Amino acid sequence: MNLELLRQKLTQAARAGAKDDSVPYGFEHRIMASIRSHGDLCLGVRVEWAGGLWRAAISCVGLVVVLMTCSLTFPGEQSGVEDLGVALENAILAAADEALEAL
Amino acid sequence: MLATRQLQPPPGVEADDEDLVVRILGGDERAFEALVVRYQGRVFAAVRRHSRLEDEVEDIVQEIFLKVHQKLSTFRGEAPFQHWLMRLAVRTCYDFLRAHQRNKESPFTDLNPEEMEWLDRFAAAPEMAGDHEDAARSLVGRVLEQLSPASRLVITLLEIEERSVKEIAALTGWSETAVKVRAFRARREMKKRLGRLVVERYL
Numbered sequence: 197m198n199l200e201l202l203r204q205k206l207t208q209a210a211r212a213g214a215k216d217d218s219v220p221y222g223f224e225h226r227i228m229a230s231i232r233s234h235g236d237l238c239l240g241v242r243v244e245w246a247g248g249l250w251r252a253a254i255s256c257v258g259l260v261v262v263l264m265t266c267s268l269t270f271p272g273e274q275s276g277v278e279d280l281g282v283a284l285e286n287a288i289l290a291a292a293d294e295a296l297e298a299l
Numbered sequence: 300m301l302a303t304r305q306l307q308p309p310p311g312v313e314a315d316d317e318d319l320v321v322r323i324l325g326g327d328e329r330a331f332e333a334l335v336v337r338y339q340g341r342v343f344a345a346v347r348r349h350s351r352l353e354d355e356v357e358d359i360v361q362e363i364f365l366k367v368h369q370k371l372s373t374f375r376g377e378a379p380f381q382h383w384l385m386r387l388a389v390r391t392c393y394d395f396l397r398a399h400q401r402n403k404e405s406p407f408t409d410l411n412p413e414e415m416e417w418l419d420r421f422a423a424a425p426e427m428a429g430d431h432e433d434a435a436r437s438l439v440g441r442v443l444e445q446l447s448p449a450s451r452l453v454i455t456l457l458e459i460e461e462r463s464v465k466e467i468a469a470l471t472g473w474s475e476t477a478v479k480v481r482a483f484r485a486r487r488e489m490k491k492r493l494g495r496l497v498v499e500r501y502l
Contacts, residue, residue, distance in 0.1 A: 197497050199490045201425055206442065206493075209435030210459045217344035220357065224335045227364045228328065234365060 316380035323371055335364055338381070342388055348455050349392040351440045355399070363391045382469075389456070389470040396448035408499065414438045418500060445492050450485035457482050 220226075314322075314333065322330035339360065346359045366387055374383050410418070413434040421428035428435070443451050456467045457478075464482075468475045 197422055197501075198425065199493050199497070202421060202493050202497075203486070203489055205421065205425065205428060206435055206439035207454070207458045209429075209432065210439045210443075211461065213436045215344045216347050217340035219339045219343055223339055223357070223360075224332055227335050227339075227361060228332055230361055230365060231328075231331070231368050 317376055320371060320374060320376070320380065323368075331368060334367075338384055339364075341381075342384070345385065345388050346392060348459060349396065349452070351444065355395075359392060359395050362395070363388050366391060386470050386472075389452070390472065393448060393452050393471065396451060400448060410441075410500075411437070414441075415500070418496075422497075422501065442489060442492050442496070446485065446488055449481050450488045453478065453481045453485045454489060457485075 314330075316334070316337075319330045319334050323334065342360050342363055343356065346356050346363070350356050350359065363384075367384060370387070374380065411434075414437055417428055417432060417434035417438065443454065446454065452471065453467065456462045456470065457464070462470070464475050464478045467473070467478045471478070473481070
């Protein structure tokens with residue numbers, strides 16, 4: 197059988213078929229309903245996220261206020277910048293000091 | 300009275316596409332409904348070329364209009380709205396075909412009597428088998444269902460809708476070379492499927 201001819205015949209048949217542009221009754225209402233429900237769903241997700249973020253933001257602000265109050269009310273020991281500098285220097289040079297002592 | 304009111308088109312059906320788009324972007328839902336009413340017939344006709352199952356066709360058309368609603372802000376108005384819509388429709392059909400690929404190895408054993416008769420007539424004398432018959436259309440639908448999504452799309456657009464390579468490239472987003480290569484492969488794949496059909500029927 198000539199397959200190329202068969203292919204061409206079938207393609208011609210498909211081409212000859214009338215365009216079916218019929219639309220189910222009230223289809224536009226279905227589209228509008230799905231758009232509204234989709235919009236509601238997106239809005240719902242956004243509202244949920246916004247609520248969570250607001251709660252987190254309020255918690256963070258509360259924590260900051262509590263910590264500030266604590267630090268102002270109970271000031272701890274002040275450690276000077278110089279002390280920190282000396283400690284850092286000792287830590288960095290510890291290995292070199294040990295090597296010198298070993299000699 | 301109520302029935303008469305329901306049959307009336309939504310206000311805005313007579314407005315041109317650009318006006319409707321502006322109104323939709325401004326939040327006018329009735330304008331979108333008018334756009335749906337205007338184009339749903341054309342979209343249904345285009346989608347029916349790609350799928351034979353009516354439930355599937357309705358789902359695809361619904362998805363197309365949902366995408367139109369979501370992406371309307373990207374429509375720049377450089378080309379007519381219909382071209383933008385058809386490009387979106389073709390790409391949605393292609394995505395749907397890829398996501399719902401059927402078993403391509405399914406045999407042609409469930410041909411109906413009319414399809415078998417058409418095939419027998421073609422086997423006896425090709426000129427006796429008409430190309431305006433429902434049986435032939437149904438048969439080509441079966442063959443197309445067994446092709447890969449890309450082959451099916453390119454055969455539908457190039458050979459059935461008789462679009463140019465340039466048009467197909469614009470609709471699909473493929474390069475013109477890619478369209479030509481895919482068309483070549485699609486014809487070969489279709490012949491292969493037809494060969495299998497013939498073997499199953501006559502050997």
